[in-house]
Amino acid sequence: MSVGTASRVGALAWSRVNGYARTRRALAPLIATLVLLAILHAGGAAPGVEAYGTSALVLLPVLAWQAKLVLDAEPDDQRLLSSTVVGGPGREVIAGLVAALLPAVLTIVVALVLPWVIGAIQSGHALSGLLFGLWIHLLSALTGLAIGAWASRATSPDLGRATLTLVIGVVLVLALGSGSVDPLGWLVPRLTSSVRAANNNAFVDVLLLSIHALAWIALVLAGYTRARLTTRP
Template sequence: MTPVIALTRFRIAGYVASHRALQPLIALLALLAVLYAGAVPAGQEIAATADSAAMLVPVLAWAARGLLDTEPDEQRAVALSALGAREPVSGLLAAFASLLALAAIAEAALLVRLAGSPSLSVLLTGVWLHLLSVAAGLALGALTSRPILRSPAVSTIALMLGYLWMLLVSLTGARWLTVPVLGWMRDAHHGVLPANPPLLTAQSLLWPAIGLAAYTWLRRTRP
């Protein structure tokens, strides 16, 4: 496992050094500035964090795609030759770590803007929602990265359409057919979000799991 971790750290360092990390970070800060232009009233913490988690998905997908696109094709081919099937895992781990950092910034911004003092369970709900957002962003970003979609234009359109699909299907209430991002927001604003965490977790992780499995499979033929 050591070579995988070493390659993961190398890819994160390359991503940061390339300054690609600044693009989704700036987008994230702009989004947070809009979301938290005013203080979050007491009792609205879960609704605010659900809004943040749902709107954060395309930013996280952009960040994941940017990290996976940073490495030159030749260098990725060398890594694939050295690590075999473990090479895509390294890229996903690096992307996951970068998304966790962005999600932590979003969660910190929420805590700073709280007008009240929420309970520990409310804070953990916020962390849980942002982790679900990270999973969705990771899968969408991986499936639209250059090893899968060679054209930058097609990749960008696919990312946007993927998130739009989440929103449109979420509107229908068909929670098992997509990541129910609007379901998070709807339930949070109606005060029923924490009613069944295991069910919502399963609904929210089903398609990211399928997407990551598809990415891993596709990488076998698209180095």
């Protein structure tokens, strides 16, 4: 991808984020994030790995919902024009995914900073807890992006289908990802198992589970991209 093309893709992604913010769709996920984090951390200080791991799981539905809202912010007819501007439908899809992921940056920053502000993180092993928190929230955001993309209007035009895709996707990740129903756990990112492994200082397991999660995310997003490219924008 040339510099000029990358610039157009970036400009399209940023314009979609601006549209998402201008229509005030961003308020609901932000409020939900603050409420969930306030409830989660109301019990007092906890080790960083435990606190951040739990918040990444709790925020998964919000991150998936947020991604869907961003992808749905642009009218259907506008996507065809956007595809022409950036040089093809593939680049339009990339711009959409980038735009859908960008608001998650703010969500992650809030999730990492707020517990420190309200004194919900214990001081011991603070750096390792923060690094794990950043990583597990990133995995949660990417998982939410994959679910939210499939629940977006472009691939799930019916509201009922979109809602089921969003809810079932999140529930399956949280339920199967705990590892309690093996061998089905490999079907989804095992975020819950990753948090448990980190709490047990089993960092090799965290690495292996992270590789599996990234492979799942890449596969699901590749399927979404293929579905988008074989249908009219």
